[in-house]
Amino acid sequence: MADLYSKKVMEYFQKPKNMGEIENADGIGKVGNPTCGDMMYVYIKVTKKDDKEIISDIRVKTFGCVAAIASSSVTTELVKGKTIEEAEKISKDDVAKALGGLPPVKMHCSLLSIDALKTAINDYREKKSEG
Amino acid sequence: MKVYLDNAATTMTDPGVAKAMQPYLTQEFGNASSLHQFGREASGALDQARVAIAKKINAEPEEIIFTSGGTESDNLAIRGVAYANKNKGNHIITSTIEHPAVLNTCKQLEKEGFKISYLKVDKRGFIDFEQLKKEITDKTILVSIIHANNEIGTIQEIETIANICKEKKIVFHSDAVQSFTKVHIDVKKTKIDLISFSAHKIHGPNGIGALYLRKGTKIKKQLEGGSQEFNLRAGTEYVAGAVGFAKAVELVEDKHYSYVKQLRDQLIKGLEEIPNCQLNGPRGDSRVCNNANIIFNFIEGEAMLLRLDMKGIAVSTGSACSQRDLKPSHVLTAIGLKAAVAHGSIRFTLSRFNTTEEIDYTIKTVKEVVKALREISPLRRGYNG
Ligand SMILES: Cc1ncc(COP(=O)(O)O)c(C=O)c1O
Numbered sequence: 001m002a003d004l005y006s007k008k009v010m011e012y013f014q015k016p017k018n019m020g021e022i023e024n025a026d027g028i029g030k031v032g033n034p035t036c037g038d039m040m041y042v043y044i045k046v047t048k049k050d051d052k053e054i055i056s057d058i059r060v061k062t063f064g065c066v067a068a069i070a071s072s073s074v075t076t077e078l079v080k081g082k083t084i085e086e087a088e089k090i091s092k093d094d095v096a097k098a099l100g101g102l103p104p105v106k107m108h109c110s111l112l113s114i115d116a117l118k119t120a121i122n123d124y125r126e127k128k129s130e131g
Numbered sequence: 132m133k134v135y136l137d138n139a140a141t142t143m144t145d146p147g148v149a150k151a152m153q154p155y156l157t158q159e160f161g162n163a164s165s166l167h168q169f170g171r172e173a174s175g176a177l178d179q180a181r182v183a184i185a186k187k188i189n190a191e192p193e194e195i196i197f198t199s200g201g202t203e204s205d206n207l208a209i210r211g212v213a214y215a216n217k218n219k220g221n222h223i224i225t226s227t228i229e230h231p232a233v234l235n236t237c238k239q240l241e242k243e244g245f246k247i248s249y250l251k252v253d254k255r256g257f258i259d260f261e262q263l264k265k266e267i268t269d270k271t272i273l274v275s276i277i278h279a280n281n282e283i284g285t286i287q288e289i290e291t292i293a294n295i296c297k298e299k300k301i302v303f304h305s306d307a308v309q310s311f312t313k314v315h316i317d318v319k320k321t322k323i324d325l326i327s328f329s330a331h332k333i334h335g336p337n338g339i340g341a342l343y344l345r346k347g348t349k350i351k352k353q354l355e356g357g358s359q360e361f362n363l364r365a366g367t368e369y370v371a372g373a374v375g376f377a378k379a380v381e382l383v384e385d386k387h388y389s390y391v392k393q394l395r396d397q398l399i400k401g402l403e404e405i406p407n408c409q410l411n412g413p414r415g416d417s418r419v420c421n422n423a424n425i426i427f428n429f430i431e432g433e434a435m436l437l438r439l440d441m442k443g444i445a446v447s448t449g450s451a452c453s454q455r456d457l458k459p460s461h462v463l464t465a466i467g468l469k470a471a472v473a474h475g476s477i478r479f480t481l482s483r484f485n486t487t488e489e490i491d492y493t494i495k496t497v498k499e500v501v502k503a504l505r506e507i508s509p510l511r512r513g514y515n516g
Pocket residue numbers: 139140199200201202203205230232277279280281306308309329330331338339340
């Protein structure tokens with residue numbers, strides 16, 4: 001399996017970035033993977049700058065394989081500092097690309113990190129509308 | 132430190148085995164079927180190897196058929212007996228925790244019209260003898276039950292199974308690939324009809340194994356060709372392999388068993404200090420001496436495996452994420468584990484070449500890796516391990 005993974009994947013797996021939780025997060029996304037039963041929790045902090053909403057901090061917790069850990073980790077890097085709208089446009093292919101590719105059987109792991117991110121953004125919006 | 136703890140996958144070839152094989156890979160290259168001196172040398176070596184392996188299980192040399200390994204032995208045993216007894220019946224009994232070499236052979240036979248019963252196992256991986264008796268019908272032609280399970284190490288009581296089969300006059304096969312030389316089998320005492328063996332699991336070479344076939348057992352050959360191996364397995368014999376296999380058997384000493392078992396128990400004891408973990412399979416002597424299979428809750432096996440790999444430790448996992456079909460190991464499912472729990476399973480399989488220092492290092496490293504992965508796991512909330 002190790003051979004299946006790119007150097008980038010292994011780097012992120014070895015030293016995952018932005019792992020953990022955010023206390024009083026503005027949005028939380030908790031998703032499970034129907035394919036193999038894994039889980040990811042994403043926490044975001046949103047800061048308003050001018051009239052833009054920027055994801056100023058993001059943390060993630062992952063129960064899953066090497067690809068899941070690397071995907072969630074690289075997703076946090078892709079997202080940090082982006083506006084909500086920009087963050088929403090990130091796809092599983094962007095995640096895979098940033099990792100130097102993923103084995104086909106592991107593409108669902110990158111999708112999981114995107115799902116978790118989207119869920120966190122939706123949670124943020126709901127909380128906001130509730131005031 | 133490099134620590135190899137995947138000896139159920141394959142083992143290091145013993146240097147003594149390599150040395151014994153050397154002449155047969157070079158100057159003693161004859162075909163054992165040839166009449167000239169080169170051939171006679173080869174067939175002499177082959178016969179000697181057969182005698183050595185037969186001796187280990189108290190069988191007659193003519194009851195040992197060399198094959199290419201455990202997989203072929205299982206195929207020959209199951210298909211061979213099934214096809215040879217087609218007129219008697221079409222029912223086979225096996226278990227849910229067989230190696231794929233048995234399981235997939237049975238599934239193929241199912242497609243060909245045979246009926247297969249898969250015996251369930253309990254939490255520790257044991258079949259139920261009453262269930263076995265109940266499943267037997269007048270159409271049953273074969274029972275095939277793995278001796279020591281390759282994932283969780285459960286050793287079935289083949290003596291009892293053999294007696295049940297004998298009473299009902301049903302052929303009994305067991306895959307003893309993982310137990311050979313670790314659990315003693317005497318075919319004069321245990322009424323087992325066919326047994327599969329493989330050399331590379333016991334510090335012998337890859338690509339050779341054997342099938343024990345009790346005299347008088349009806350079987351149909353599965354490879355058409357020459358009349359080698361008592362006309363039951365066609366193909367020029369792998370003499371060097373057979374010599375290496377026999378040498379591997381001869382090199383096993385009684386003290387290896389207690390040595391490896393002691394390392395296994397040291398490992399299990401050390402790892403069980405980690406909170407929230409559980410041992411799969413039985414304890415003590417009904418567990419094969421070199422296997423420890425442990426679930427570390429809240430983390431995933433592939434991630435664990437590769438973190439350990441970075442630290443030089445080689446293990447395997449039954450996690451869904453490490454399988455191509457993303458399903459957890461069928462053995463872990465069979466003992467009642469849910470996919471999310473099976474995720475955290477790591478199999479450590481030892482050999483006589485491991486040392487106490489290696490086991491200490493493994494315990495220490497596993498503790499670190501488990502801690503690190505639990506720190507990033509969402510499942511460990513409210514829990515401080
Ligand atoms: C229980 C069992 N049976 C059969 C086999 C297959 O043996 P071989 O690799 O020699 O074909 C193995 C090895 O993985 C095994 O563990």
